[in-house]
Amino acid sequence: MVTVVSHPLVQHKLSVMRDVRTGVKEFRELAGELSLLLAYEAMRDLELAPERLSTPITDADFPMLSGKKLALVAILRAGLVMTDAITQLVPAAKVGHIGLYRDPETLAPVAYYNKLPADIAERRVFLTDPMLATGGSASAAIAFLKEAGATTIKLMCILAAPEGIAVIERDHPDVEIVVAAVDSHLNDHGYIVPGLGDAGDRIYGTK
Ligand SMILES: O=P(O)(O)OC[C@H]1O[C@H](OP(=O)(O)OP(=O)(O)O)[C@H](O)[C@@H]1O
Ligand SMILES: O=c1cc[nH]c(=O)[nH]1
Numbered sequence: 455m456v457t458v459v460s461h462p463l464v465q466h467k468l469s470v471m472r473d474v475r476t477g478v479k480e481f482r483e484l485a486g487e488l489s490l491l492l493a494y495e496a497m498r499d500l501e502l503a504p505e506r507l508s509t510p511i512t513d514a515d516f517p518m519l520s521g522k523k524l525a526l527v528a529i530l531r532a533g534l535v536m537t538d539a540i541t542q543l544v545p546a547a548k549v550g551h552i553g554l555y556r557d558p559e560t561l562a563p564v565a566y567y568n569k570l571p572a573d574i575a576e577r578r579v580f581l582t583d584p585m586l587a588t589g590g591s592a593s594a595a596i597a598f599l600k601e602a603g604a605t606t607i608k609l610m611c612i613l614a615a616p617e618g619i620a621v622i623e624r625d626h627p628d629v630e631i632v633v634a635a636v637d638s639h640l641n642d643h644g645y646i647v648p649g650l651g652d653a654g655d656r657i658y659g660t661k
């Protein structure tokens with residue numbers, strides 16, 4: 455299942471990120487802001503349970519988060535800016551990191567790091583990566599999470615290509631995707647068109 459967050463604030467911020475004139479500082483800030491808005495949508499179905507509390511006026515039952523605890527997992531590098539932002543909303547969430555880069559020739563994901571919370575199997579996982587292009591990186595990351603025992607996984611991306619969505623739906627039909635926009639297609643180098651360029655390079659200023 456794919457949820458496209460069509461809220462005007464999300465769409466405006468994404469358009470500014472796409473603009474080639476947007477510099478590193480603003481791009482990184484916008485990626486963080488968009489991540490909060492995507493998380494608001496992705497976490498819409500978190501469970502609540504009534505808890506007895508005292509206001510200054512009286513005692514009553516009020517909704518508090520219940521159910522599985524949360525884990526945020528970043529696909530390095532670019533997913534890091536998303537988990538960093540989202541911890542503002544859910545400070546008790548544990549954070550995992552999966553290091554993957556895409557081989558520029560084959561476009562296949564290459565794994566170089568993997569550090570997940572020990573109790574990942576008991577947590578609801580929100581996997582972050584700004585870009586879902588061929589889907590190879592996200593599919594490999596989800597496979598790592600499942601090997602580690604995770605059963606409830608949502609993938610949060612800023613931008614996706616139809617090709618990447620199709621790969622996740624094929625490899626991991628149980629994983630929901632929350633994204634700000636789905637673009638037209640991939641170019642011959644595996645970049646999303648019209649896209650926003652290389653997210654990692656634009657976040658960290660490495661090009
Ligand atoms: O869907 P895919 O075709 O796998 O492409 C998407 C991946 O490419 C980018 O990472 P990149 O390989 O550039 O690594 P980086 O974040 O370290 O720059 C992006 O952040 C995704 O992880
Ligand atoms: O368009 C793309 C595709 C993969 N990775 C990116 O950062 N951008």
Ligand SMILES: [Mg+2]
Pocket residue numbers: 652653654655
């Ligand atoms: Mg990159």
